[in-house]
Amino acid sequence: MxxxxxxxxxxxxxxxxxxxxxxxxxxxxxxxxxxxxxxxxxxxxxxxxxxxxxxxxxxxxxAFVDAHVHATDTGLALSGLDLSAARSARDVLDAVAAFAATLPEGAVLLGHGFDESAWPREAQVPPTAAELDRAAGGRAVYLSQASIHSALVSSGLLTLAEGVAGYDASGWVRRDAHHVVREAAFAGITAEQRRAAQRRALEHAASLGIGAIHECGGPGTSSEDDFTDVLALGRLPELPEVYGYWGELMGAAKAVDLGAVGAGGDLYADGALGSRTAHLSSDYLDGDGCGFGYVTADQVRDHLLDCHRHSSSTGRFVQGGFHAIGDAAITTVLDGFAMAAAKLGGNGVSGAEVLRESRHRIEHVEIVDKALIARFVEYGIVASMQPAFDRLWGGEHQMYAQRLGVARSLASNPMGQLHAVGVTLAFGSDSPVTPLDPWGSVRAAVNHFNPTLRMSAKSAFAAHTRGGWRAAHRDDEGVLxxxxxxxxxxxxxxxxxxxxxxxxxxxxxxxxxxxxxxxxxxxxxxxxxxx
Missing domain, CATH: 2.30.40.10 (Urease, subunit C, domain 1)
Structure with a gap:
């Protein structure tokens, strides 16, 4: 041999x-x-x-594991219009015009990464649909905000979302309206283009020392074909492995059929802070209201019980999980865990023990206090987190401070606090929300804006390697x-x-x-x- x-x-x-x-x-x-x-x-x-x-x-x-990736979006972002450097509406329009000139008539212009919170305070108004129409020469335009939970779109796409929650006549769409226009914008991508984008994303991951990714798909995020194509590429010997999470409520059977390891990932309990759709217990400082919750505790309970039924029938763990960023959304999810625990167990085994064995997940976990963290410990929930969120948007002067105030900003993304009480952490990028950048993520966890929430380099590295394997029930992996x-x-x-x-x-x-x-x-x- x-x-x-x-x-x-x-x-x-x-x-x-x-x-x-x-x-x-x-x-x-x-x-x-x-x-x-x-x-x-x-x-x-x-x-x-x-x-x-x-x-x-x-x-x-x-090798690293990135525990939250969108491979198709990542590949498209690597080859498409990158707006992360834009610092004004004029920058966005100029970039759109230049990129549109490289496209054939009738093509859909896809861009990603504008972050208006990084623009000068007096100029944080993005371009309108009409302005995008002119800049793109009449081509359809879809520009996802850095969070990918909202987008700027041209007039033709915008009309598809009239009357849908999250519609805005300016062309900046959120919530259900965003899902409608996103699906339409991506419908023009051929299967060959999609697979090429996925391969590019996985090759890029390999070039950064990443040996495996967790692909997060589901309705509103990706199609079933998109999801299964990524999983198929992850079985090729020349590319990183792919472990899939399908985020559809009561979707354990479908997740198993699609080849996923869990029915979670992008199963949305709320939105994102960048789009003011994360569900908070108190209002945003720079917008109306406190965001939106998309599930109830009863639905969370039923989804987890569905995962446990399929775990019993398949003989392997079918993890459940939810995208939950704001403290109100996380509270709803944890209330559902408590209700599920009351239904599980028996023969001297508590429902909480059954839940702990399954290692269900919550993605992002940005706004959470000590009482909520204690419930992570109680139910053995894996916190799938993105340290780059703090680096890019935390502290006293960046987006979280604008949205939440300095105190809540400095308390956000408490990776060190979760680790200190024994919560399993699995680090990732949420690429293309933030770039694939494993060492940058380790450094961000070590160098959190709030010194009391920092981790050691040893612990942060473990969360980005062995933590990712453990989150997918691959306990023997991640150590040499x-x-x-x-x-x-x-x-x-x-x-x-x-x-x-x-x-x-x-x-x-x-x-x-x-x-x-x-x-x-x-x-x-x-x-x-x-x-």
């Missing part, structure tokens, strides 16, 4: 001391079969000198040790190493952030998927 030996690198593994120096790793048939000092390395059929690939600070770590899967990445660490992790923060607070590691090789179960 062929063997491959990777030598001359620091290796993040429990099988060696943290300061072991240059080490080596042997792979046989997709499994790590030996770890130790370079000088003791056994012979192998193939030898890879990692220091030649990655330089003096060569590092091998378990003899007998474990050889799924790892090779890194050049330009800022040096701290033990077997890269230097992520400067030595002094006023110094610039150091460069993040650069992926040179990604190995999935012994096979190269990048490098």
């Amino acid at each position: 062929p063997t491959s030996l990777y030598t001359n690198a620091a290796i993040r593994t429990p099988a060696l001391p943290v300061h072991a120096g240059l080490s080596a790793l042997l792979v046989t048939d997709g499994v790590v079969t030996w770890l130790g000092p370079v000088e003791d390395a056994p012979a192998a059929d193939t030898v890879v000198d990692v220091r030649e690939l990655a330089g003096e600070n060569a590092l091998i770590t378990p 040790a003899p007998g474990k899967a050889a799924t790892f990445a090779v890194w050049q660490a330009p800022a040096g190493l701290v033990g077997t992790l890269p230097t992520l923060l400067p030595a002094l607070p006023d110094e610039p952030l150091p460069d993040l590691p650069d992926c040179r090789l990604t190995i999935l179960r012994g096979e190269k998927i990048y490098g």
Whole structure:
């Protein structure tokens, strides 16, 4: 059986001391079969000198898992109109006009990433549908806001949503109106274009040291064909693995039929803070009301019970889960958990224990207090979180402060607080809401705007590697040790190493952030998927 030996690198593994120096790793048939000092390395059929690939600070770590991805949207964003740098309505219109000039007549112009909260306060008014019509030369235009929970659309698409909740004559649509225009805008994408976008997203993930993603689909997010196409690509040996979550209420049977591991992910209990549709217990400071709740506690209960029925009939866990950002939405979901617990259990086993065994999930978990966190612990709920949300929108001056006020902004995304009481964390990007950027996410968790909510680099790295595997009930994955899967990445660490992790923060607070590691090789179960 062929063997491959990777030598001359620091290796993040429990099988060696943290300061072991240059080490080596042997792979046989997709499994790590030996770890130790370079000088003791056994012979192998193939030898890879990692220091030649990655330089003096060569590092091998378990590959990352991104626990919340939209592959098609990510691929389209990588090749489409990126509006993340726009700082005014004029910037958006100029970008639309330039991009439209590259498209044939009749094409739908798709763009993503405008974030009006980053524009000057006096200019946070995006362009209208009529202005988009003129800029695009009459082409249909769909521009998703950074949160992907609202969009700017041209007049033709806008008319499709008249009378639907979330419609606005300006062309900025939310809620159900957004789902209507999104479906229409994406309907023109061919199956070949869709699969090409998905492949591009997965190849990009592999180039960042990501060995697996959790694809979040469901009505209002993606079609069944879109979802199953991503899962099929994730079974190819040259791409990262894909674990699917289908977010449809009472959809456990469909999730199983589609090949998903869970009936959750983008099952919306509310919207997003960027679109003022996340459901809060108190009003937004810069908008009317406190957002919108899309499910009831009774529906949450019934959905979880549906997942448990299908777990019993299929002989494997069918995870339930919900997208819940605001504290009012999270409260509703947790009330549903309590109601489900009252229906489960027996023979000396409590309903809460049954729920804990299933590791149901809540995505995002941005606005949550200590009492709600205690209920995460009680029911063993996995918190699937995105550290980049705090980096991009947290603190005293960014979008959350505008929407929520400084106090609520600084209390948001409490990853360190959840971790400290034993909640399982699975980190991801929600790409393309934020870019695929695993080391950037680790650094964001370590460098939270609120120092009391920070995590150690060790814990944040674990949440973005082993946490993602554990969230999908793959408990043996995400660690490099003899007998474990050889799924790892090779890194050049330009800022040096701290033990077997890269230097992520400067030595002094006023110094610039150091460069993040650069992926040179990604190995999935012994096979190269990048490098």
